[in-house]
Amino acid sequence: MKKIILLLVLISFSAQSQTNRFTGTWSNENCKDCSKEYVFTLNIAQSNNKIYGTAEITSNNEKFVTGVMDITGYVYVLGEKAQINIKSKNGSVSAVLYANEGSLQFNKRGGADLVPKEIILTKLY
16 A cells, blocks of 8 residues: 555656646737837747757847847756756847746846846747
8 A cells, every 4th residue: 555655656746847837939929017119039848857949039129139049958956947048149148937827937147138137928839
């Protein structure tokens, strides 16, 4: 009986650890209280503790447009926080992502002025 309970506990932990909270397309496009000067979009794929993807800022104002940027990074142990690096031809940026239900908080840590310092992104798909 104890072996069965231990097995069920281990299965539940392994199922929880395989949740990919950061996978998807995230954007501030549907933000109601945000400035609409630009649209910041992240396309992220998470595999175990690694993150890969692209980022892009689109805008009518040419000073905000970045083109497609590469994302690499990793997810912390509990799976709610990730450290990413964004690289483009104009420089690189490091940032931290915090995953909540249906939203992603983006906090810039340092680097070039390619992306905003803080922004809340919602999952598009």
